[in-house]
Amino acid sequence: MSNTFHALAAFARLGWRETASDRFGLLARVILYSLPVLIYSAIWQATPLAGSGVSAEEATWYVMATEAIIFAPGYVFREVEEDIRTGAIEAALTRPVDYALARIAEETGGTLLRLAVLGTYGGVLAWFATGMVPFAWSALPAVWTAAGFGALLALLVQVAIGFLTVWVGNPAPAYWIWQKLVFVLGGLFLPLTLYPAWLADIGRLTPCAAILFHPASLVFDASPAAIVHVLSWQVLWLAAAAVLVAAVAGAATRRLVREGI
Amino acid sequence: MSEVAIVVENLAKSFRTRSAGGLKGLFARSATTEVAAVRGISFQIRPGERVAFIGPNGAGKSTTLKMLTGILTPSSGHAEVAGFVPWIERQKLAQRIGILFGQRSQLWYRLPVRDSLRLIARIYGLDRDRAEARLSKLASTLAIGDLVERPVAQLSLGQRLRCEIAAALMHAPPILLLDEPTIGLDVSAKASLRDHLIELSTEEGTTILLTSHDTGDIERICERALVIDKGLLLLDRPLAALRAQHLRHRLVTLMTEEERPALDLPGVAVAAHEPHRTSFAxxxxxxxxxxxxxTALERFSVKDLAIENPPLDDVIRDIYRRGEAIVRQEVAA
Incomplete structure (x- = not known):
């Protein structure tokens, strides 16, 4: 058990280092990330969300947070898909550490580094754009934790989607559907509080909101009660996603071992 | 380890393939056909043996190797590798075997080789001191000391493959399974890799089971050959016996004063000729x-002569050609 933990920690460190070594990839992501943050910030300065209870400054911080979370995991499902299509998973399956766990650990390392870079950069950008920080500094660790949980949840679902390769060959369509659901029901550009009540209610209950809306909503309210509420929802969905990944990865591996690649 | 490193008994694997494809395949229930990739093969390998698994494309080599690593479940039959049933105890077996798939990398492309090797050591539960000691030993044996600090992306194929072997051997496995280990390498890189493998196997008593289309790998590394075709084990012989049994001709090359020496003996024919140099089959x-x-020494002024075996390629081609006839002969014997 302890050996597995050390091995997974080593995978995470390696993922972090590999992401850090891809400086061009990180830079491109930062540039791409800047665009929606700056564009939406400009839109809300020009057309304030009057009467919505959300200020233009808060909305800018909100998009900074949701975009950082959505950009952080990258396209993890592609990595799993490629491992299956190229047969690289076969070599991984002959190791004493479970492939899915190792892949998640490695991608978590990379995801956390990207989140740290984008979150820090986005925070500075949002601060320059709005001249304010919407929460107390003491809430910062909780905000980072919630953002990390959101990115991790997105990563887990992507890993499950990647394993669909075993059955469907190309998991991209499944990912597109999932991605659009996250954008809409997670409130990528607008907080769910601005949605029609019935849609906001549905959205709040989905894992999409646990990825984006719940952690990003801490820019409106980072009180201890709000933090506990957000983290509880996220832990619940993380547990569900872990069960989903275990089930899909287990079924996929059994099929691979039975029928080959 | 026990008296036997690998035991295989009547191992068989069939795959189901679906015939319907395209739009029709989405709606219609497609017909499936069963294709036998491996048809009941049996063999044993002793600890420390270096065995070649030879066969043309689609013969069942890789399927067998996959079953022996536990990443493929057989349709029937039994196998034990290092005392474990691979497809049941895959993760336990992982500690006892090293695997190299020549076309697939176990190393992280952008990172220095050392980072990958350290991670692999960690996966196999080696502590830092043991990992460094092992790495330093492998670096010296495989001559990769000056490569380990370089990112994998900057290595040539030959250098990368030496590092891949180090990755497969980090946990000092008693059994090494190699699938086309020298594929894509140039002549000198192949020779160097083969030498390193022999050295490691001799020093550590590592059992090697190797599949390759390159008879050079087989001749240089292995002492025994398993020949498989169409899922059947055609032959299981020491290489020397394989040659003796299947090579029914030799090549005698004469360098003579005479421009075109002729030998009118039964069973002797000119195989190649250039002025003052003639090869006889x-x-x-x-x-x-x-x-x-x-007779040649008696009749001609011979300046030099050479007696050669035809290449192993000819032996193997002959075995494939005779295929199932050999199996019947073996069973009868």
């Missing part, structure tokens, strides 16, 4: 090499 069923050489 000698059929051992009809005449002994000694007699051919004696």
């Amino acid at each position: 000698v059929d051992l069923d009809l005449i002994q090499v000694e007699r051919v050489v004696a």
Whole structure:
């Protein structure tokens, strides 16, 4: 058990280092990330969300947070898909550490580094754009934790989607559907509080909101009660996603071992 | 380890393939056909043996190797590798085997080789001191000391493959399974890799089971060959016996004063000729090499001569050609 933990920690460190070594990839992501943050910030300065209870400054911080979370995991499902299509998973399956766990650990390392870079950069950008920080500094660790949980949840679902390769060959369509659901029901550009009540209610209950809306909503309210509420929802969905990944990865591996690649 | 490193008994694997494809395949229930990739093969390998698993494309080599690593479940039959049933105890077996798939990398492309090797050591539960000691030993044996600090992306194929072997051997496994280990390498890189493998196997008593289309790998590394075709084990022989049994001719090359020497002996034919240098194919069923050489020395002014075996390629081609006839012969024997 302890050996597995050390091995997974080593995978995470390696993922972090590999992401850090891809400086061009990180830079491109930062540039791409800047665009929606700056564009939406400009839109809300020009057309304030009057009467919505959300200020233009808060909305800018909100998009900074949701975009950082959505950009952080990258396209993890592609990595799993490629491992299956190229047969690289076969070599991984002959190791004493479970492939899915190792892949998640490695991608978590990379995801956390990207989140740290984008979150820090986005925070500075949002601060320059709005001249304010919407929460107390003491809430910062909780905000980072919630953002990390959101990115991790997105990563887990992507890993499950990647394993669909075993059955469907190309998991991209499944990912597109999932991605659009996250954008809409997670409130990528607008907080769910601005949605029609019935849609906001549905959205709040989905894992999409646990990825984006719940952690990003801490820019409106980072009180201890709000933090506990957000983290509880996220832990619940993380547990569900872990069960989903275990089930899909287990079924996929059994099929691979039975029928080959 | 026990007396046997690998035991395989009547191992068989069939795959189901679906025939319907395209739009029709989305709606219609497609017909499935069963394709037998491996058809009940049996063999044993002793600890420390270096065995080649030879066969043409689609013969069942890789399927067998996958079953022996536990990443493929057989349709029937039994196998034990290092005392474990691979497809049932895959993760336990992982500690006892090293695997190299020549076309697939176990190393992280952008990172220095050392980072990948350290991670692999960690996966196998080696602590830092043991990992560094092992790495330093492998670096010296495989001559990768100056490569380990470089990112994998900057290595040539030959350098990368030496590092891949180090990755497969980090946990000092008693059994090494190699699938086309020298594929894509140039002549000198192949020779160097083969030498390193022999050295490691001799030093550590590592059992090697190797699949390759390159007879050079087989001749240089292995002492025994398993020949498989269409899922059947055609032959299981020491390499020397394989040659003796299946090579019924030799090549005698004479360098003579005479421009075109002629040998009118039964079973002797000119195989190649250039002025003052002639190669004769000698059929051992009809005449002994000694007699051919004696006659040549008697009749011509011989400056030099060479007696060669035809390449192993010819032996293997002959075995494939005779295929199932050999199996029937073996069963009868």
